[in-house]
Amino acid sequence: MPNTRGTTPRPHRALLFAQLSNSVGDGAFYVTSALYFALVVGLSAPQIGAGLAVAWGIGSLAGVPLGHLADRRGPRGTSVLLALATSGAVASFLLIRAFVPFLIAATVYAAAQSGLAAARQALLAGLVEPAARVGMLARIQATLNAGLAVGAALGGLALHAGTRGAYLAVFALDALGFLVCALVLRTLPPLPGTGTAADGAARFDVLRDRPYALLTLLNALLLLRLPLLSLALPLWIVERTAAPGWTVSALFVLNTGAVMLFQVRAARSVTGLPEATRAVGRSSLVMLASCAVFAVTAAGFGPWPTVAVLVLGAILQVIAEMRHSVGSWQIGLGLAPADRIGQYQGFYGTGVPFARTLGPLLVTTLLIGGGAAGWLVLGGIFLVAGLATGPAVRWAERSRAGAPVPGAGEPAEAH
Incomplete structure (x- = not known):
């Protein structure tokens, strides 16, 4: 992909901004989620631990078929849909007050996250020349850490406030972050599906x-x-x-x-x-x-x-x-x-x-x-x-x- 010295191609910038937009919300989510599920949703510690373990166990299995979907249908569209699904799953946490709905929402969240990670890798591979992929991934990782640090600071403010409204604001921020991520990914050039097998x-x-x-x-x-x-x-x-x-x-x-x-x-x-x-x-x-x-x-x-x-x-x-x-x-x-x-x-x-x-x-x-x-x-x-x-x-x-x-x-x- 051609590039003038000292500038970053627009697709590269979009990939970085998409990562930043959802990592800020994730940083806040990570530091507050356990207390949110306990204090606001009303779940016990064993329910939270078991629910998240089951959700991520099931979600990790979804990575292969959702990655396959990105190969066949195109990684950009799949990434956008999975970012929207993640946003919806996080938003649903705002309304959940029982274990079974929590487990369902957490499973959707984990599956969408696993599939989104795979689809975004396929999207990056289609937009970035092979020699530059690891360097681009390093920039994405640095951006991820920066976003998580900012989000963790915002989550810390919510923990300090300790109110239901502060926790709800954190989850709304995370849902909004994935919505922005989807909109940014939507601006990238469409890539055709490369999978050929139908069975x-x-x-x-x-x-x-x-x-x-x-x-x-x-x-x-x-x-x-x-x-x-x-x-x-x-x-x-x-x-x-x-x-x-x-x-x-x-x-x-x-x-x-x-x-x-x-x-x-x-x-x-x-x-x-x-x-x-x-x-x-x-x-x-x-x-x-x-x-x-x-x-x-x-x-x-x-x-x-x-x-x-x-x-x-x-x-x-x-x-x-x-x-x-x-x-x-x-x-x-x-x-x-x-x-x-x-x-x-x-x-x-x-x-x-x-x-x-x-x-x-x-x-x-x-x-x-x-x-x-x-x-x-x-x-x-x-x-x-x-x-x-x-x-x-x-x-x-x-x-x-x-x-x-x-x-x-x-x-x-x-x-």
Whole structure:
């Protein structure tokens, strides 16, 4: 796609603005949703936890068929419809006051979010030339973090107010954000559907691609880092260290700020599958080092030495996060057949709901139950998954060179 130096093409700007518009609302939603469902909707903590787990479990399964829909019908129209569906699901939370309607709305929300992520990846692949995709994804990730930070601040104001109206305003903001996202995506150039198969089996081609399925599993294990910052570290800091409570907020600001400032720079060195494989492998080594540093804080240092060690561990963690992200993006897109990007990204993206639903249970069991040894076990999981990614990528490349992947339109090397 041609571009003049120093300017950003309009479709790129639209993709960035669409991401910003819904991430601000999401940031506010994330910090207030649990209390909203408890205090305003009137649900118990077990109902909220079980409902969201079931919703995301079902929603993650929707990624493949909805991604397949984006391939066949065109990613722009599918993205717009799914953004509208997400907006409607969030808006419905404003009216819900019982568990069953909550479960239905949460399931629609999770399914629409999973499908929207896949459709937007297919849309990006159709609008951005292959060499620029990882860089564009890095800019989108930086924009996402900026939006989440602004939204979290707005959500904090709602928590401080503590009123029903403040919570309702947050959910209305999130619904409006996805509506704006849909309108912005609607301005992008239409892309024709690329899927050619009409039978029902075609939408599950990715499930028969064993190398890609293995890479999806390995990526899901590496994404177990997601509940660390939001759940495991706060519990660890409070229960196992002498660090003050405000350290939790400081580490969150450090992480989001670093991603906003350095994610694009981290993406510049990843231009193909070999670089992506090295990035993921090295990120797992850094993640192991981060876990080892966090484990040291159980030694019983004073408050300030503990804060210093936690900051060092958080710096290593965010470095690993940025390197894993850019490598994962390149692998997920680079090995997806050109006419099945939505379907493949829908499957590859199941790692996120896996990490967010099962990850908290696994991580808290390891860390809070196992202490310092649990950190080392978790670091070992990251290391094994990261180092296994290289052989899995080479297996995927060989399978594409030796025989067509089901539904593949061209070899992976062409992407």
